[in-house]
Amino acid sequence: MKKRLTALALTLPLMAHAEIVTDTVEYTVDGKTFTGFLAYDDKAGKRPGILVVHEWWGHNDYARHRAKMLAEQGYTAFALDMYGKGKVADHPDNAKAFMTEVTANLSVAEKRFNTAYDLLNNHKHTQTDEIAAMGYCFGGGVVLHMARVGTPLKAAVSYHGSLASNLxxxxxxxxxxxxxxxTGAKDPMIPGELVTGFTTEMFNAGADFAVQVYPDAVHSFTNPGATAVGKKHNMPLAYDAFADKDSWQQTLDLFDRVFPTPTTP
Structure with missing residues (x-):
């Protein structure tokens, strides 16, 4: 993909010109209702699809914001729901309960992810089988797990996500x-030994991988609202503007590498 903004102007010129369409999508998995969010440029034709997996708080405005940012870059983006309709937490205790319910049964988690994958892959504005996934915090762990089990993703991107394997x-x-x-070097939730272990794991698997460690970043460094939430709940969360912009630009560069050059609609 060659549609690009500089890291310092991600939301300015393109938003004024792109014909971005957004839809709230309700879908079911095993009889349970989930709420997703689809975003794409209606004038762009078929484009690679990107799945966005939310933080442990649930499918909230932040995940939707990232989906819209991807649409502004010309991708068809789908912010999926791993918890179920209405399950959005505003307290760490609730977030932990929602997350634990999913991670306790990986086959359920995999099915929820794969249902969203199929939904995006079959959308009229998505190039078939040209799918990547990105996730934040809990969502970062989800996309890495799905990559580990062989999901046909062109790329899997984790931001301050769990690196431990569930295989x-x-x-x-x-x-x-x-x-x-x-990941952040000062993130107590992702200690250095996990980074080392993940690096060894990927090296031994012969994977095409890269790990970027930001020296001063703590957990949730990509989320502008993280600092306030961290102070409210006495948690090691804080926004880092440099790490946010740099990780986003590196992600866009990665998508340029793994996806084919778009054709004219």
């Missing part, structure tokens, strides 16, 4: 696309 001990990941991890 059975001794099982080698089956990674089919590029992996990019962004």
């Amino acid at each position: 059975p001990e001794g099982q080698t990941p089956t990674v089919k696309g590029a992996i990019q991890v962004f």
